[in-house]
Amino acid sequence: MKLVKIYANKNFKNIEFEPEFNVVIATIFEKQKKKDTHNLGKTSLIHVINFILLGSFNKKIFGNKIFNGVAFYGELALNNGSYLIIKREIDTNTKISFKINDTKTKGFLIPKNWDDENLAFDKARKKLNEHLGFDVVPSYDYRKSITYFLRTQQDYLDVYKLDKFKGKHIDWKPFVFELLGYDSNLIIKKLSLEEDIDKKKEIIRILKDEARINVNDRDKLAGLLDIKELEVNEAKSTIDKFNFFQQDQYINKELIESLDNQIQILSTDRYRIAYDIDKIEKSLANISEQINIEELQKLHNEAQLLFPVELKK
Incomplete structure (x- = not known):
C-alpha cells in the first residue's frame, strides 16, 4: 500500500506524493512574522493522514x-494494483465512503459514485483492512502496524514504544515482538x-494492611503455633491413655447402690x-351414725365451751 494523494474540498493544500520518497520541509517566507519552523503544519499533516486512514477523531x-x-x-495504491479512494468528513467523521478504481485518477477529482457509501466507522475499518490486505503481521489489523509509520515528534523518543502506547506493555509489545519475527504468544504469556x-x-x-501483621513477626507466630501443636498432641496422648472402662464400672456400681437405697426407703414409707x-378406716367404721344432742351439750357445759344453738335445730 502507498499513499498517492491527499486532498480536501476546502482549506487544505492538496498533495500528490512521489512514488519513491517524499520529504515534508517547512520554509519560512516572512521571517519578520515567523522566526522558526514550528507550528507550520508538519505534524498536522500526520494527523490528517491518520484521520483519512480511519484513526480516532482527534x-x-x-x-x-x-x-x-x-x-x-x-487515494491509496493497493497491493493488487488497484486504487482506493477514501472519503471522511470532519462533521460526520463516523461515516466513511470507499471507491475502487483500476487506475490512478487524474488530478484531485471527487468521485460522484461510491462503491461503499457512508459506512459505519467500525464496519469501515474492517472493510479498509480487507482492501489493504496487510500480511506482515496477519494476527493484527492494519491500524496496529500503521501507527508505527505515522509518528509525531514524541513518538521518536522510543523506537518501539510510541507516545500513544502509554498503557500496559501487553497492548503493544506482542505486536513489536511479532513484527521482529518472533512468536508473540511467548511475550503475551510472559x-x-x-x-x-x-x-x-x-x-x-x-491483606497485610488489613491484618496489620509485621512480616518480621512471622517466626514468632510460627513458634507459637508449634507450641500449641505440642500441647494438643500431649492432650491427645493423655486421652488415649485414660481407661474409661474401669471408670464406667465404678460409676455404674455407685448408681445401682444409690437406686437400691432409694427403693428401700420408698418401700418403708409405703408400708x-x-x-x-388401715387404722383410720377401722376407726371411722366404729363411729355411730346417731348423735345424742343432749349428751353433746352436757359435754360442752362441763368443758365450759359454748354450744351453738343452731346444732339443736
Whole structure:
C-alpha cells in the first residue's frame, strides 16, 4: 500500500506524493512574522493522514474552526494494483465512503459514485483492512502496524514504544515482538504471568494492611503455633491413655447402690402409710351414725365451751 494523494474540498493544500520518497520541509517566507519552523503544519499533516486512514477523531486537532465542513479524501495504491479512494468528513467523521478504481485518477477529482457509501466507522475499518490486505503481521489489523509509520515528534523518543502506547506493555509489545519475527504468544504469556504476579502482590499487600501483621513477626507466630501443636498432641496422648472402662464400672456400681437405697426407703414409707390408712378406716367404721344432742351439750357445759344453738335445730 502507498499513499498517492491527499486532498480536501476546502482549506487544505492538496498533495500528490512521489512514488519513491517524499520529504515534508517547512520554509519560512516572512521571517519578520515567523522566526522558526514550528507550528507550520508538519505534524498536522500526520494527523490528517491518520484521520483519512480511519484513526480516532482527534478533537484537539480537528476541533479548530478551520476544519468545519471539510471533507478529506485519500487515494491509496493497493497491493493488487488497484486504487482506493477514501472519503471522511470532519462533521460526520463516523461515516466513511470507499471507491475502487483500476487506475490512478487524474488530478484531485471527487468521485460522484461510491462503491461503499457512508459506512459505519467500525464496519469501515474492517472493510479498509480487507482492501489493504496487510500480511506482515496477519494476527493484527492494519491500524496496529500503521501507527508505527505515522509518528509525531514524541513518538521518536522510543523506537518501539510510541507516545500513544502509554498503557500496559501487553497492548503493544506482542505486536513489536511479532513484527521482529518472533512468536508473540511467548511475550503475551510472559506479560500475562507478570500481570498476574503483580495482582497477587497487590492482594498480599492489601491483606497485610488489613491484618496489620509485621512480616518480621512471622517466626514468632510460627513458634507459637508449634507450641500449641505440642500441647494438643500431649492432650491427645493423655486421652488415649485414660481407661474409661474401669471408670464406667465404678460409676455404674455407685448408681445401682444409690437406686437400691432409694427403693428401700420408698418401700418403708409405703408400708407405713398403708398401715396408717388401715387404722383410720377401722376407726371411722366404729363411729355411730346417731348423735345424742343432749349428751353433746352436757359435754360442752362441763368443758365450759359454748354450744351453738343452731346444732339443736
